[in-house]
Amino acid sequence: MTPKNSQTMKPATAAKKLGIYLPAAPQEFQDSPVTREAYAELQANPPEWLAELRRNGPHPRPVVAQKLNVSISGLTRGGITEPLTTAEIAELLQSPPQWLVVERATHAAVRAETLRVKEEKRKKAATKEARENAAAKREAPKGTKRNS
Secondary structure, eight states: OOOOOOOEEOHHHHHHHHTOOGGGSOHHHHHSOEEHHHHHHHHHSOOHHHHHHHHHOOBOHHHHHHHHTSOHHHHHHTTOOSOBOHHHHHHHHHSOOHHHHHHHHHHHHHHHHHHHHHHHHHHHHHHHHHHHHHHHHHHSOOOOOOOO
């Protein structure tokens, strides 16, 4: 019986899952597929290069957006198209430009609306379930009374 081949992922996929900017990773990481076992090991025991990239960057756009508390589209509207380092992100947060203030407010409003809609759906589902339960009780056959 031959050993089972391990699943692999492209370096770009592994970098995305690890939250790092692929071109900043070591060449050996960029050039070879990553097995699931190697990925799990990188998650559990990150080597120094991975810890350094996560700590200081450069960070990919999704990580930059998260750290700035804006959407990726908001980054684009603000003119941020390249990866940023932790220091550059801290500088933006320290003295935010107008676009960042606007995008953070927009992002917060979108999140609040999403939560409102989610809560409304939950309430409607609960009401519907209560109605269905009440209807099921009305339709259930009545038990017979015992004569003593």
